[in-house]
Amino acid sequence: MDDAFFQMPERCLMVDRYKSFNEPAANERLDIDYRIRALDRGSEAVILVPxxxxxxxxxxxxxxxxxxxxxxxxTFEAIRIGTHGDFHITSHRFDEPTAVGLVGRSWTAVSIHLRRNDGTDMVWLSGHATHLRDAGFEAELNERLSGLD
Known part of the structure; x- marks a missing residue:
């Protein structure tokens, strides 16, 4: 994959339009404006994208x-073309029931996010998963977005 695959557009400023999942669920159309894809494989870990x-x-x-x-x-996906922030719900407030259920049944949850290109190849690591870095995974702790809320 080329580097452009992972670069966040410069115009992408994340300002929440919604405070919880109940708001887009009441105001937007499932499978027209947004979609939810989930596969519960009964694994100890879930890979999620809010x-x-x-x-x-x-x-x-x-x-x-x-x-x-x-x-x-x-994954929760905005499929209606529009401003990036139209469907953004800050991660610590992301309470869509399917996601909450999968996380609750898993021992580990890994959330994938895009970050603005700062000229490095560094992966940011947040939350309680510092053992990944300690085991040699090349990542730096993100102090600004701690993932602990």
Missing amino acids: HGGWIEPKTSETAYAIARTDLSFY
Whole structure:
């Protein structure tokens, strides 16, 4: 894959339009404006994307490639073409029931996000998964987006 595959467009500023999943569920059309794809494989880990489709492009494809046929998978995707932030719900407030259920049944949840290109190949790591970095996975802790809320 070329580097452009993973680059977030410069115009992509994430300002929440919705505070919880109940709001887009009441105001938008499932499978027309947004879609939810989930595969519960009963695995100990789930790979999830709360900002797929037009919100953070290529994250769903990346997560699906990671999950392959082994891990549970979830993505919430904006499919109506529009401003990236139209369907953005900050991750710690993302409460779509299917995602919450998959995370609750899993020992580990890995959420895939796109980050603005800063000229490095560094992966950001947040939350409690510091053991990945300690095991040699090349990543730096993201202090600004801790993933602990």
